[in-house]
Amino acid sequence: MSVTPLPVTPKPLYRIYVDETGDRGFSAGSSPYFILAALIVRDGDEAAVRASRNQLVADLIKPPGTVLHWAQNIKSHSDRKFTATCLGSYPVELSYVIVDKASASSNSGIRHHERLYNYAVRRLIERVSWNIRDKGGEAILTFAHVKNFKYASLHTYLAYLQMSPTTIHWKAIRGAVRIDSPNRIEMLQLADLAAGCLGAAIVPDFHGAFEYAYLNEIQHLVYRRPSGPIWTYGLHMVGPTAVLTSKPWWPAFPNK
Numbered sequence: 001m002s003v004t005p006l007p008v009t010p011k012p013l014y015r016i017y018v019d020e021t022g023d024r025g026f027s028a029g030s031s032p033y034f035i036l037a038a039l040i041v042r043d044g045d046e047a048a049v050r051a052s053r054n055q056l057v058a059d060l061i062k063p064p065g066t067v068l069h070w071a072q073n074i075k076s077h078s079d080r081k082f083t084a085t086c087l088g089s090y091p092v093e094l095s096y097v098i099v100d101k102a103s104a105s106s107n108s109g110i111r112h113h114e115r116l117y118n119y120a121v122r123r124l125i126e127r128v129s130w131n132i133r134d135k136g137g138e139a140i141l142t143f144a145h146v147k148n149f150k151y152a153s154l155h156t157y158l159a160y161l162q163m164s165p166t167t168i169h170w171k172a173i174r175g176a177v178r179i180d181s182p183n184r185i186e187m188l189q190l191a192d193l194a195a196g197c198l199g200a201a202i203v204p205d206f207h208g209a210f211e212y213a214y215l216n217e218i219q220h221l222v223y224r225r226p227s228g229p230i231w232t233y234g235l236h237m238v239g240p241t242a243v244l245t246s247k248p249w250w251p252a253f254p255n256k
Helices: 043-059 077-088 113-134 151-162 186-202 213-221
Strands: 013-021 033-042 092-100 138-144 178-180 235-238
Touching (some): 013 113, 092 113, 092 186
Parallel strands (some): 138 178
Antiparallel strands (some): 013 033
8 A cells, every 4th residue: 555645844944134234354444343144034025025116116206216234325313213113013033243352462363364354154054043943944145245345265265064063953054145236136125224224333423332223123123032141142143142132222122
């Protein structure tokens, strides 16, 4: 008697889009932090999120097809606050890696713009892989193209990681990491906006002030787990946690 095999239930598919803020240099004029921001969206929700991005373009009174960029064309406080509020309403999740370059400068292993980027990517992939594993799913990762970066270095590094003992749950990652441009992939623009929201909260402005209003609008989207501090997960620090805990807004940051 033949036995009919049970149908295999496909894993839920997620798409992860990654962009950054801050530079990768170590000169006196370089940014104090390098931040990667990952926007995580379930495959079935992506069309609605993309439509919401298009509506955001219209609400900001920009021409259709505008490539949204936090530092280039969303500059006023009111536009940034509105953008963050809209982002906070989307069915997405966020995961960050923050590299404190002052402490990283003492580590010769990552005191180089390519090694710094690669190491931050490793930390990010670790955390998003745990997140997707816990959801019982798998994810496709797309990174925004970084100017003057040799991606052969990244792919070589990722191949090395796959052969090495790490805490990355590779079964949660479908296929190779993709590299593309925010000009072509609209969802990468939202990752840029998420990066900008966090950057404003941890990088002081000209007067030494920190702007928490934008991060406050999206804080509920940041990846958390039932146990463990958030700087281990969705606001992952490479460097001293005081980068976060010393900020004036930190005591009010919910569900730390």
